[in-house]
Amino acid sequence: MQLEPTTTAASGDPEVPKFAPLSAFEQNGKKLEFRRVTVPQHRMTPLKNAWMQLYKPVTENMKLDMRMNLKSRKVELKTTPETPDAANLQKAADFVHAYILGFEIADAIALLRLDDLYIECFEIKDVKTLRGEHLSRCIGRLAGKSGKTKFTIENATKTRVVLADTRVHILGSFQNIRICRDAICGLILGSPPGKVYSKLRSMCMRLNDTL
Structure with a gap:
């Protein structure tokens, strides 16, 4: 709404319009x-x-x-x-x-x-309900000996993965996060690492061919 100056009755001069002071924001x-x-x-x-x-x-x-x-x-x-x-x-x-x-x-x-990077977070129980020793073994299967499994998935999918207790955080592009998430979900569901690696390799080759 546009404010129009008004005139005073006595002098006929326009009044100075009063505005609220600007905040610091x-x-x-x-x-x-x-x-x-x-x-x-x-x-x-x-x-x-x-x-x-x-x-x-x-x-x-x-x-x-x-x-x-x-x-x-x-x-x-x-x-x-x-x-x-x-x-x-x-x-x-x-x-x-x-x-x-x-x-x-x-x-x-x-x-x-970069503009096309995202973070995706999910919990292991969102994929499969596990408790006690079964959950501990699942976390160990995701990491692998000395972190080998996690590093392999990261390098193959060009992502970064953080295993924080029962939560999984993935940093990468949308397409690479999807491939990484599928590999991690396969391990959570009990697939052997070798089978996950071979599927991961074929998906990465298919992705590279389309680029």
């Missing part, structure tokens, strides 16, 4: 946006130790404001008047969230540089 005609990433208690110490490695890419490269709220255990991110792009804000929030989930900073930083 509305500068240069742009509304500043926020993102908050919750940090679990067990990830607070690693976050503090790696804080500068997370802080510099977000503030220097993405030109965003970032701080750690120790009281609420949240990492708070905010756009600045110079860079009010919400896309960068979401990338930075995904980057911090990826580190909190357990991904290495060198892997998580790819979320800042």
Whole structure:
């Protein structure tokens, strides 16, 4: 709605229209946006130790404001008047969230540089209900001896996988996440690693042929 100046009865001069003062979140005609990433208690110490490695890419490269709220255990991110792009804000929030989930900073930083990377999370019980020793054996089958199975799946599908207790986190492109997820689900359902590897190899070859 456009405000039209009114005149005073005495002088006939136009009155100065009164506007509400701009808040700190509305500068240069742009509304500043926020993102908050919750940090679990067990990830607070690693976050503090790696804080500068997370802080510099977000503030220097993405030109965003970032701080750690120790009281609420949240990492708070905010756009600045110079860079009010919400896309960068979401990338930075995904980057911090990826580190909190357990991904290495060198892997998580790819979320800042590339547009087609995603994170998918699911629990083992979403695939098959397992308890006790059966669940422990399943987690061991996913990791393999000295992490060999996990590394093989990661290298074949060009993804990164984090096994956090009964949760599985996958970082990669949409197509590669789907192939990685199918391989992990096969292991959870009890397929032998050799059968999963051969199926994985054929799917990766088919994907490379279509590219």
